[in-house]
Amino acid sequence: IKEVSASRGWRALLHYKPYFGYFSERSYVDTKDFFLASDGAKNAERELDLTIAALAAEDVSKQSFGEKKQTAYCAFPARRKFIEKSFNVKFKTQKCADYEKVFKDLKPQSVSMMFAASYPNNPASMFGHTFIKINTHPTNDLLNHGLGYAAMIPGNEPSAAFMLFGLVGEYWGRFSFDPYYKKVNEYTNVESRDIWEYVLTLTPEEIWFLLDHVWELESTGFSKYFFFDENCALQLLMILEATKPEWKLSDLLIYYIPGETVKQVAFQPGAVREVKFRPSLQKQMQQSYGILTIEEKRSFASITKGKADFKSSISQIKNSWVLDALISYYQYQRQKSSEGQTGENLEKLQDLLLKRSETSTSAEKREMPPIAQNTRPDLGHDSYRIGIGAGFKKGAGGIAFDPTEPKQDEMFYDFHWRSSYHDLLSSDEGFADFSEIEVPTVDVRYYADQKKWRLDRVQIAKTTSIFPLSFLESRPSWAVNVGYFTPRDFACNNCHVAHAEAGAGAALGLLSGRGVIYSLLLAQLELSPEFKKGYRYGPKLSTAMITNLTSASSTDGLFSKTKLKLGFDHFWDVDQDERASYFSQTSFDLAKAISRNNEVRFGVVHTQSDSLPDDGTEIKINYFHYFN
Secondary structure, three states: OHHHHHHHHHHHHOEEEEEOOOOOOEEEEOOOOOOOOOOOOHHHHHHHHHHHHHHOOEEEOOOOOOOOOOOOHHOHHHHHHHHHHHOOOOOOOOHHHHHHHHHOOOOOEEEEEEEEOOOOOHHHHHOEEEEEEEEEEOOOHHHHHEEEEOOOOOOOOOOHHHHHHHHHOOOEEEEEEEEHHHHHHHHHHHOOOOOOEEEEOOOOOHOOOOHHHHHHHHHOOOOOEOOOOOOOHHHHHHHHHHOOOOOOOOOOOOOHHHHHHHHHHHHOOOEEEEEEEEOOOHHHHHHHHOOOOOOHHHHHHHHOOOOOOHHHHOOOOHHHHHHHHHHHHHHHHHHHOOOOOHHHHHHHHHHHHHHHHOOOOOOOOOOOOOOOOOOOOOHOOOOEEEEEEEEEEEEOOOOOOOOOOOOOEEEEEEEEEEEEOOOOOOOOOOOOOOOEEEEEEEEEEEOOOOOOOEEEEEEEEEEEEEOEEOOOOOOOEEEEEEEEEEEEEEOOOOOOOOEEEEEEEEEEHHHHEEEEEEEEEEEEEOOOOOOOOEEEEEEEEEEEEEOOOOOOOOOOOOOOOOEEEEEEEEEOOOOOOOOOEEEEEEEEEEEEEOOOOOOEEEEEEEEOOOOOOOOOOEEEEEEEEEEE
């Protein structure tokens, strides 16, 4: 018993892990019903001993485990199979009505790890979402079953409350077993998220073991839901580890980001048999529109913008390409507006489908534009990042808050650490285009001439989502940034401000989607004892152009996987009569990914302020390494 209780397989069934990855092991299951021993959450040997005793008991009339009041034989089928195999024994068969009711008609053939790409408009989905698909219908994928794990959130819970309660574990997490078409409708159609599927190499016996283990968790054991670690990503890794103990999947440092946990599975030798892609409804719409000629796009615009009577206009269409594009467009609009089975878009869609059924497919052959598959998570860089850099700071002198630091022209060296996740200059492969989430980041700077270390920046949270406007869709771009750092318009290396800004704006796509130009109007607030009133606030205009210098398919050449950013920020201080009424920054940045997890950057920042007698310029080069 001692040897088996110490095995990876048994401890995986109990969801044992070192606390925060380093401290003593304990179970991540929080309910007592999951354990037979009073100290079963920490004592694997005693839990095994009592589990064997319960399974071997002659009189089970008093056994009552979990919500369904089951016997040990019915409540813990995965444990039972593990013990029978480990000790070469067979327990007396019992009838398990609740278990049979759930699984009697299920005929699983394979299991897939699923990843729904990030959805910036929902705090719960900003990092993406993982779930498992049980494949039972080889000819109709939508009839398969989705197995997910999520927090049990009260209806109409505000996003701010969800973020707070999710951080401190105020919600219980539960598994759910839903038809896969519901998952597709939620993620691909309503939220316009790509779905990636990783078909696993589990045997039929292992698939049933996985389902048995989920039954144990759902009927007897629940866990508190924590946004960054004990979330959907960790729970799915742990049930896979319980099924395949030799797969070391949950050995990450601190937190569990869905895309990073997909990598844990994808990089496991022999774990994945096939990778499949289901594009979002938005991408399908863009593909259907992209194949149209200029004249056909004019016809499309006339109909969708209501410039002509809808029914009479579509009755004159003889081209199946235009009808297909219109059908895709109104399908997307109906999902986006949450009309359901009623509404104007549905009526138009029905008219279009009827017209399409009466129209033969156009004889002309056209090559469909490819759908971008850039959100595949296992191709993206890892989330943690460390970096080093060196640079030269010139000018921005004249007002030294710190009299011991009068010198303004000098060399410096940067040391960088970031917990997660992705920024605008990083390669977008594996991530949503032109978006960033950074939480948290620390930059320390060493000034060579002064021989002094200074805290340069603590980025608490920064999120930016850039949505290029198009004829098909118009959504605002937005940004939120909270941090503590050395402001560049201070002639002081050891002065800091607490900084917060938020706002929105618009963006336009460039170079066939390779680039974007955007302008955001932000409200900015900074707190610091260096200010006479202790604060400053005002509007800030942030404008930038970001572009990939080559197409995503280009992997060779000096400028492949290289991003260029030109930026201009201007802040107006509306309430500081003793300091600057404005300051502005112009920036140039070049970033090249030299491999999936290695990157070099070169940047120049020029600062102007009406309180400084001369401008300041900072030139630096950085090397970053990503890891998990």
